[in-house]
Amino acid sequence: MVFEQVATGGCQSYLVGCNETCVAAVIDPEISQIDRYLGLAARDGLRIRYLIDTHTHADHFSGTRELARQLGIPVVMHRESPAPFVDMRVDDGDMLLVGHLRARVIHTPGHTRDSMCLMVEDRLFTGDTLLIGATGRTDLPTGDPEALFDSLFRNILRLDPTLRVQPAHDYQGLGSSTIARELAENPRLQKRDRAAFVEMMRSLNLTMPTHMTEALRSNMSGGKTVAQLLAEAAAKVPFMALADLKARVEAEEGDLIVLDVREREAYETGHIPRARLLPRGQLELRVNHDLPDPTRRILTYCELGCISTLAAATLRELGFQRAVALDGGMQAWREAGYPVKSGAKP
Known part of the structure; x- marks a missing residue:
């Protein structure tokens, strides 16, 4: 498997490709990195087939629509996504064929209603559902701490503990983690009682993301950003x-x-x-x-x-x-x- 992780500040995006067929997908692309994804794909002789957003981002500007325009390929999101420009809406259990790779969709609502994770071989691309040492917040539009508890403790945390966790955010420069490590060390995952977890999430009192209004407007509608x-x-x-x-x-x-x-x-x-x-x-x-x-x-x-x-x-x-x-x-x-x-x- 060809694997490239691209950081934009704390935001993480990924280029995943099949060595044998030279087919690739980009997960959670950031609009300022478009030329980089294209350059990485060209360097490795890959043809990008899918552009995937794991959820409606409120903290960065998605590059899926612009890449789709340039390459003529589909934007993939969960069926709950409000974005009108999504070409392929997927559901829990669906698989995307990236050459010989299989990207399995796991619907994980909580951070947003349309949140999903993607399992590709030994890696789990968790979006904002599970972060390294944290979880996605639930106080933004369509967030739900009850749903996040179920998505974590009744779903992805029951997967193979050796799976590598590749989140959409990593502010410490750690790169990746594993499910086993997160279960053992992630402070938020120590609250394994539903009521305690929900109370914790509702009491985080986090600051709002920079450019949240513009990011949500752009990512939900397909409208352009001021920078664009x-x-x-x-x-x-x-x-x-x-x-x-x-x-x-x-x-x-x-x-x-x-x-x-x-x-x-x-x-x-x-x-x-x-x-x-x-x-x-x-x-x-x-x-x-x-x-x-x-x-x-x-x-x-x-x-x-x-x-x-x-x-x-x-x-x-x-x-x-x-x-x-x-x-x-x-x-x-x-x-x-x-x-x-x-x-x-x-």
Whole structure:
């Protein structure tokens, strides 16, 4: 079996493949690691056949949908998943054929209603159901401590104790564990009375995951993240360096339009000399009046460089093929000690 573990902070994802048939699956892919999965598969001569999420993630952005778009292969999740883009919905006991490997689905609700584990040879991919030294939390949407108790003590903890536990999270860099080790050492698994376990889970008082709202929105609906939108926009436009813009402004380069896409208050507080004001929220409504010549070179900037990247990409889509974005923003311009003009005029 080909096995690769990819860490993204504390999040863990896996590439599992069959040596003989060169077929593979990616489990719990993170969207920022897409090129890495593709690179690993290419290095080992593997063709990815399945993209599997063990549950609806609230703490990282799933890469299944984007990989599916690129590769034309199915997204696999449990039938309880709310995501509309799932191609293959599986149930307890179903098996996925990854070449000569068999990935058996074990439905393990508790962390979420759609949580499942996958058993592949001597490894159990546990998602957030069982972690190293912990378990998945049950205070997020569709979490249920009663269900988690059953999934653990009446299901996966009764499997072969030598099975290697490969969780979707590992914040200590341990890599893996075994069922036997978790039964012996995992503090949460020492609460083997149902009532005591449920009370413990309800009393954890954990902080909410970073970007939880955006992660749930993206993973449940298939919508894009802000980072995706920015990355896609950045791939469509060229950029200009701060020093280059300063030189062009000082030379009063006539062909260049400098466009401040912040709001009026920010513009009047301080802007780049010669910059016009056209707030991003009004761009599409005012572009024909304010920018009548699509052949002009237009540079957009904002406070930090994000909104201006989106604005430049929009201008390119509208036909302004010489639109560029500032590499940085007004904050970086000020920190560089470059000239700033205040007031309502350019």
